Amino acid sequence: MARQLEEAFFAEDDPQLRAEILRLMGQLNMPPTATLVGRAKSDDDPSVRIQLCHLLAKSPPGSATEVLAELALNDTDQDVRQAAIKALGKLPDPHARQVLAKLLRNRDPAIQYxxxxxxxxxxxxxxxxxxxxxxxxxxxxxxxxxxxxxxxEKTSPRY
Structure with missing residues (x-):
């Protein structure tokens, strides 16, 4: 089933349907392949990149953190950046924390919040x-x- 959804994603011209495929993969807890992630993160349509963020929020930390960090720090669409920041908050990864701390220095109050x-x-x-x-x-x-x-949190041996 995952392979069929991935094939449908690559064959689909309609960005709303590509986004829907990613949403469905998230609901079915299907981890995306690196090829799918690479294509989705560079999709021209922000709704596809937003759905990718939701999907990666359910993925194991590691490569998901890297992709979300890239989107949170560099995406040109504000909604995509916000979705990536929210997704980073669901990954128990020290690198995610570092990226979020870096975003505190952003000039945009919405990003900081x-x-x-x-x-x-x-x-x-x-x-x-x-x-x-x-x-x-x-x-x-x-x-x-x-x-x-x-x-x-370290205790002194004197106490």
């Missing part, structure tokens, strides 16, 4: 709109992802 919301979702923390505190948290916890406690 969505980056904070996604960071809240990933981390379970809430520093409000304090961007400096978010960045410090993300940077200090990059080593904690390796199983090492963050400096603030």
């Amino acid at each position: 969505l980056a904070v919301q996604s960071l809240k979702q990933i981390t379970g923390k809430d520093f409000g709109l304090d961007f400096k505190q978010w960045e410090a948290y993300v940077n200090s916890n990059s080593s904690a992802e390796d199983g090492q406690p963050a400096l603030a």
